[in-house]
Amino acid sequence: MTGPQGRATVSREGALELAERYVCPDRVRTLRALAVDLVVGRREGYRLWDVDGRDYLDLHLNGGVFNLGHRNPELVDVLVDALQTLDIGNHHFPSVERSLLAEQLVGLTPGSRYAVFASGGGEAVDLALKSARRATGRRKIVSVTGAYHGHTGLALAAGDERAAESFLSDGAPRDFTRVPFDDLEAVERALGAGDVAAVILETVPATVGFPLVSPDYLHGVRRLCDEAGALYVADEVQTGLGRTGSLWGVQRAGVVPDVLVCGKGLSGGLYPLAATLLSERAGRWLEEDGWGHVSTFGGAEVGCRVGRAVLDITTRTSTQDRISALVARFTTGLDELQRKHPDRLLEVRQTGLVIGLRFDHPQGGMLMTKALHGLGLWAMFAGFDPSALQVKPGLLMDDEMADDVLARLDRAVATLPAGAVS
Template identity: 30%
Template sequence: MSIDFKQELKSEQNQNVSEYINKVLRLIEKEEINEAEAAWITKETVDGFREHVNPGFLEYRKTVTEGGQFAAVEWSDNGSCFKDVNGKEYIDCLGGFGIYNVGHRNPKVVKAVTDQLNRQALHSQDLLDPLRAMLAKILADITPGDLKYAFFTNSGTESVEAALKLAKMYSERTTFISTTRAFHGKSLGSLSGTAKGMFRKPFLPLIPGFRHVPFGDIDMMRKTFEVCAAVGEDVAAVLLEPIQGEGGIILPPEGYLKQVRELCDQYGSLLIFDEVQTGMGRTGKMFAAELYEVVPDIICLAKAFGGGVMPAGAVVATENVFKSWFDNPFMHTTTFGGNPLACAAAIATIGVLIEEKLPERAAEVGAYFLAELKKAVKGHEDKVQEIRGQGLMIGIEFHQDEIGYEVSKGMFDRGILVAGTLINSKTIRIEPALTISYEEVNKVVNTLKEVLEHING
């Protein structure tokens, strides 16, 4: 093949790509799309996932409409809801696994990000960027105890990675205790703390030094500390979700977290709270640590931290712990963590949570939601094993995966999105925006009742 012919082919390819890009950008620009455009978007989305993203998503996800069609292509959102490309509206009770605490496209968060974008999107990486300093000060003011210094990330797993490295550098110890059913992320360090075997096995061996004990079993936690000390593998830190999310909305036994704190103090170990899902008002307090009156040495944040508008996360630690990074702040860095857009989003998000008293609202609406759900499942004890939760972090556990799958699919077909997948639906999660209305709560409850009546146990 001649050079000229290759160049001609490349030029034609670039032209086709350019035309495709322009078509996509014109669609993004539109406030409303027509039926033909919706059909094109749906086809391109399904084909793109099959050929270029991951075909597994097309089979794995529960959000397949009746008849196996993939009509549920997201297109727009607002408040507690989103719409698919065909204009059907859904109450979002999955909430990106807890991203949308202040609602979808909260206007104050969008405005802050837009205002910052109009002035500067990213920073030079060399000069001091003001919003990072301001956000860190705000976090020092609102986090429990004497947590003071912040490092900013882009996601939850990055926050956990930073916390693990911080704990190692502080203590020069290499042993960590995590718990069964824990989920801390899927990068190698955080995956080492995660307990789900399906995610771990393909990547073994992971980071050495991790021990797992049953969540809520303080005696096993104590014995593990004792054994680690006896064999010279002193514990650097205990890594815990105050309430387990991915594990099925598992609440800690009374006094458990305080007892873990005491063990950490006794053995000179740090306590890391992974509040990626429980933080930012979800449980009825700004942080679940406050709910249980326990102050960790390090707290990990993400998900709702960016207000559902920007990917953003943070690790906040005491000065005593964080100072191991003072001498060389480049020991752990990330290019986009703490960028101006993410910081603007986080600052505005915290403002909304405080001004609109959304943590308090989560406690109030969550108590109502939980009570109404328990009423709705009466008479369906053959299908529903338990309903539990704290604030607007609620789990519905079924006797079988298949029932959970049918419930989540049935609710989706009726315009309610909840969390649950084909291979793991024994417990489905309900994590709506903290702004969800009582009317919307009632619709979710009534829909669950209707779906249960149509399912054979």
């Protein structure tokens, strides 16, 4: 079937059928089992419409890709304007756009000296771990059980074991050690032999439902890395770009990493872009080996323009004020929610606007995804802990929408079975 301007159009059912046949059969079936049959059509701000016109609030934002809203008009203008004169660019040559974005990122990121660009977070994590290996001459990578760093090579091997093993991509197991989250003694033991290149940490682990971090944990990891000569790699793909209330989550904790990885929101939701920010030590190879790492689409010039605008908007006083107001509103609202549903909502985990809710039911987060979908709100359960729900409010959301989100959460929690486990 053909729509306006000769574009092919397809119904929601048709799109689901094609996706099930050609793209992601199991994913379509799993979502359908949850009664989720959303095929996104129109999108604007923090609202989505499925192709049949049903509207949703987006409280998932694809992990922060849409921090500043879907099709943020300021960012759309920047991209359209960039396309008048630029394209992806040639990654072999120095480029004005990449250089300016690199300067801006390094200026905003304590401890960083160089910026290397990628087209996605996994690729940027791979580069972080490669750099740590080259800087230290060691192979071993320490990560956290239940971590998620992407589905590319080293990133996949450092993440959840099951995902890597099923593709026979778990690396040489002796090169990847996992430790429980928030356990400093385990990190100390893992670093004991002095053979570790890097400890990689999501500042707040997303896929286990954003558990709270003990106040001294990140500092402790920093100290242990220094003592062992290992690099601290901060994966800020979800926690970066303002979501914790600071530009980077590690800044909120007062920790300076050797390497910081950002992605998702840097794209403005419009052009794929990620970056690995390297300290002097981690990035020394850039001084020695001009083609040590190359990426055709990493740092595409039109994307860099958008990335700069993302940083401008995110660091603006009005945005900072909006984030602070939202943090306070969600703190109060979620506290009320927990007082109202103590037998259902076990834990509110809030680090700025990085929020996880854990329920008193092993599938509580999943049941919430389903109930909220029915109430026109899109939020995802935590992939590695279905008892938890990820809550990611847009950074520019207004108070009225925040209250609407809290009201829908309240209605959805009320549908959960009470006191199922304890």
